[in-house]
Amino acid sequence: xxxxxxxxxxxxxxxxxxxxxxxxxxxxxxxxxxxxxxxxxxxxxxxxxxxxxxxxxxxxxxxxxxxxxxxxxxxxxxxxxxxxxxxxxxxxxxxxxxxxxxxxxxxxxxxxxxxxxxxxxxxxxxxxxxxxxxxxxxxxxxxxxxxxxxxxxxxxxxxxxxxxxxxxxxxxxxxxxxxxxxxxxxxxxxxxxxxxxxxxxxxxxxxxxxxxxxxxxxxxxxxxxxxxxxxxxxxxxxxxxxxxxxxxxxxxxxxxxxxxxxxxxxxxxxxxxxxxxxxxxxxxxxxxxxxxxxxxxxxxxxxxxxxxxxxxxxxxxxxxxxxxxxxxxxxxxxxxxxxxxxxxxxxxxxxxxxxxxxxxxxxxxxxxxxxxxxxxxxxxxxxxxxxxxxxxxxxxxxxxxxxxxxxxxxxxxxxxxxxxxxxxxxxxxxxxxxxxxxxxxxxxxxxxxxxxxxxxxxxxxxxxxxxxxxxxxxxxxxxxxxxxxxxxxxxxxxxxxxxxxxxxxxxxxxxxxxxxxxxxxxxxxxxxxxxxxxxxxxxxxxxxxxxxxxxxxxxxxxxxxxxxxxxxxxxxxxxxxxxxxxxxxxxxxxxxxxxxxxxxxxxxxxxxxxxxxxxxxxxxxxxxxxxxxxxxxxxxxxxxxxxxxxxxxxxxxxxxxxxxxxxxxxxxxxxxxxxxxxxxxxxxxxxxxxxxxxxxxxxxxxxxxxxxxxxxxxxxxxxxxxxxxxxxxxxxxxxxxxx
DNA sequence: ATGATGATATTTTTT
DNA sequence: ATATCATCAT
Numbered sequence: 059x060x061x062x063x064x065x066x067x068x069x070x071x072x073x074x075x076x077x078x079x080x081x082x083x084x085x086x087x088x089x090x091x092x093x094x095x096x097x098x099x100x101x102x103x104x105x106x107x108x109x110x111x112x113x114x115x116x117x118x119x120x121x122x123x124x125x126x127x128x129x130x131x132x133x134x135x136x137x138x139x140x141x142x143x144x145x146x147x148x149x150x151x152x153x154x155x156x157x158x159x160x161x162x163x164x165x166x167x168x169x170x171x172x173x174x175x176x177x178x179x180x181x182x183x184x185x186x187x188x189x190x191x192x193x194x195x196x197x198x199x200x201x202x203x204x205x206x207x208x209x210x211x212x213x214x215x216x217x218x219x220x221x222x223x224x225x226x227x228x229x230x231x232x233x234x235x236x237x238x239x240x241x242x243x244x245x246x247x248x249x250x251x252x253x254x255x256x257x258x259x260x261x262x263x264x265x266x267x268x269x270x271x272x273x274x275x276x277x278x279x280x281x282x283x284x285x286x287x288x289x290x291x292x293x294x295x296x297x298x299x300x301x302x303x304x305x306x307x308x309x310x311x312x313x314x315x316x317x318x319x320x321x322x323x324x325x326x327x328x329x330x331x332x333x334x335x336x337x338x339x340x341x342x343x344x345x346x347x348x349x350x351x352x353x354x355x356x357x358x359x360x361x362x363x364x365x366x367x368x369x370x371x372x373x374x375x376x377x378x379x380x381x382x383x384x385x386x387x388x389x390x391x392x393x394x395x396x397x398x399x400x401x402x403x404x405x406x407x408x409x410x411x412x413x414x415x416x417x418x419x420x421x422x423x424x425x426x427x428x429x430x431x432x433x434x435x436x437x438x439x440x441x442x443x444x445x446x447x448x449x450x451x452x453x454x455x456x457x458x459x460x461x462x463x464x465x466x467x468x469x470x471x472x473x474x475x476x477x478x479x480x481x482x483x484x485x486x487x488x489x490x491x492x493x494x495x496x497x498x499x500x501x502x503x504x505x506x507x508x509x510x511x512x513x514x515x516x517x518x519x520x521x522x523x524x525x526x527x528x529x530x531x532x533x534x535x536x537x538x539x540x541x542x543x544x545x546x547x548x549x550x551x552x553x554x555x556x557x558x559x560x561x562x563x564x565x566x567x568x569x570x571x572x573x574x575x576x577x578x579x580x581x582x583x584x585x586x587x588x589x590x591x592x593x594x595x596x597x598x599x600x601x602x603x604x605x606x607x608x609x610x611x612x613x614x615x616x617x618x619x620x621x622x623x624x625x626x627x628x629x630x631x632x633x634x635x636x637x638x639x640x641x642x643x644x645x646x647x648x649x650x651x652x653x654x655x656x657x658x659x660x661x662x663x664x665x666x667x668x669x670x671x672x673x674x675x676x677x678x679x680x681x682x683x684x685x686x687x688x689x690x691x692x693x694x695x696x697x698x699x700x701x702x703x704x705x706x707x708x709x710x711x712x713x714x715x716x717x718x719x720x721x722x723x724x725x726x727x728x729x730x731x732x733x734x735x736x737x738x739x740x741x742x743x744x745x746x747x748x749x750x751x752x753x754x755x756x757x758x759x760x761x762x763x764x765x766x767x768x769x770x771x772x773x774x775x776x777x778x779x780x781x782x783x784x785x786x787x788x789x790x791x792x793x794x795x796x797x
Numbered sequence: 798a799t800g801a802t803g804a805t806a807t808t809t810t811t812t
Numbered sequence: 813a814t815a816t817c818a819t820c821a822t
Contacts, residue, residue, distance in 0.1 A: 192818090416814095676813080677813090678813065678814085679813035679814075680813085
């Protein structure tokens with residue numbers, strides 16, 4: 059047993075979980091405790107020790123990356139491809155089911171997947187058709203209403219408006235949206251899950267089949283499951299199968315998009331026979347980093363309880379840097395990375411983590427001028443680029459003429475003389491007849507449409523029909539290539555003389571390469587290559603930037619960093635209002651989720667952890683002062699070493715105070731001591747600016763003065779705004795108006 | 798059909 | 813500050 063590659067590399071707790079008796083298992087796995095390892099070794103163990111057929115194992119993850127990693131690692135353990143074993147994301151697996159059982163699920167065979175952007179466009183179209191004001195009915199909110207109801211398993215008919223007219227309208231829009239999707243053969247992300255749940259719920263024979271097949275269901279990141287995902291799992295598992303779920307309540311950071319941490323506790327109630335395991339030994343971080351993270355997360359109530367520990371060294375203290383402003387912050391980080399490089403380190407060892415994407419800008423500027431190579435994660439991905447989506451829309455029309463979203467997108471792209479009026483005619487016809495735009499257009503030709511418009515429309519329809527015929531039987535990349543030529547998309551962008559045109563042509567050419575490289579292996583349901591490709595690109599829209607493996611400083615949001623690790627981590631923008639974010643500060647749940655996010659950030663660090671904040675930060679064009687993040691104060695003080703204590707000289711308060719500061723203050727690392735010592739005895743810096751006075755700000759609206767510091771134009775003032783909460787402002791720039 | 802203008806919002810993101 | 817987006821004018 060000692061040379062056993064499956065059990066030998068595991069510690070006691072991991073081994074206990076992997077070899078747990080066949081039955082429901084819940085593994086609470088702390089950050090860096092070998093979560094994926096337990097999952098993959100469990101799969102290998104089932105196959106080897108229990109002679110379980112890979113055919114009867116289903117492993118579910120949230121991201122394609124995690125699914126891919128799991129597949130590779132299982133393959134490595136078994137020394138062969140796991141073949142029939144199903145490993146995939148919730149959405150990927152739901153999609154697979156719907157392709158197989160499209161008829162029973164009430165879909166059309168060639169249904170296409172709508173991504174978030176497509177969905178919003180469709181909603182906007184609906185609002186316009188309904189002549190609803192977009193300021194009253196924000197598309198984002200309609201979208202949120204629809205998606206969150208789907209995530210909770212609710213169809214429009216099961217919703218009650220009560221006496222709420224707003225809600226009634228929302229429900230109506232949800233209904234209209236569903237009808238539009240059905241007409242067009244479109245399925246959004248949430249629909250994939252809900253629809254496959256309903257498929258099982260309403261088709262006992264099909265459910266029975268999968269229940270019998272998947273005797274072992276493994277789930278990663280269980281704390282991120284939403285209501286419908288959990289219901290789906292429960293339905294599948296029934297009373298016969300063995301669910302093996304792994305999660306960490308302390309890393310639940312997706313509550314805002316429907317994830318239910320409570321599912322962890324619920325699992326215990328739904329499966330009373332559960333075996334519970336805790337993985338608390340951490341293999342990633344130093345003792346100091348773990349102690350800091352543990353100390354911070356201890357401030358959350360209602361945890362399942364878990365304390366990470368390590369056999370390793372205590373390591374270096376957590377470093378705290380109080381920057382003068384956001385540029386100083388970025389320069390400090392840059393400097394520290396340089397030192398790391400000077401000691402022989404690599405760029406990629408360092409990660410800059412922040413709460414919101416906007417923060418990356420300053421770092422980019424500073425890094426650029428310092429010639430520090432970096433890579434920003436997140437942002438637009440390849441298949442989300444406008445020109446790529448245009449091209450895909452053509453391909454989707456070739457596959458499914460009823461796809462209204464795609465029709466609208468490209469009917470006049472490149473421009474072929476089909477104007478808004480003609481389209482309105484067609485839309486009206488489609489709406490009254492309840493048919494797709496494509497059909498409606500056919501009916502309008504020569505009748506409702508004038509001669510010119512008819513000719514243009516006919517040209518468009520013939521183009522699609524001709525392409526569909528021409529392209530049939532060609533290799534996938536030739537299909538794409540032919541389409542690009544025939545539609546004139548390439549030509550269209552080539553004519554765009556602005557330099558973005560060139561980039562777009564390149565991207566379109568890249569799309570052809572992507573098609574050439576598309577294996578289409580997966581998906582047992584033998585989808586035709588083009589349709590498989592289209593599903594693939596919306597479900598796995600690919601990495602943000604191609605050169606992922608160059609030696610660059612890594613920059614990303616805290617959310618994106620979840621699941622990753624780096625030797626050196628900089629947690630930046632540690633300011634109240636930014637992190638925890640202003641919008642989360644008000645309620646306890648929101649604040650606790652932010653705290654977990656901070657915990658996630660800290661536990662990404664292997665050797666060194668830096669916390670930085672800026673005393674003054676320009677955000678949305680205005681400078682404001684903020685307090686250091688409460689998360690800094692919640693981190694045990696003895697673990698923190700201030701890199702450079704604040705120098706009074708750098709603070710633009712009253713001019714008279716400038717003379718004092720000398721380097722001598724370096725020796726006194728008194729944390730935060732001077733923060734709260736506001737000097738309230740100063741005279742009011744401007745007429746009407748007193749404590750408690752009401753003021754108006756151009757951007758923030760009205761508020762009440764809480765604190766005044768300093769005098770003259772350099773004075774700072776803290777105002778509690780009705781809408782945005784408390785803010786520090788510089789009097790000189792704030793242009794406050796007394797009320 | 799294209800570009801200028803002005804209003805508006807600006808946490809986090811996968812699929 | 814800045815990006816996006818709708819509306820309007822050319």
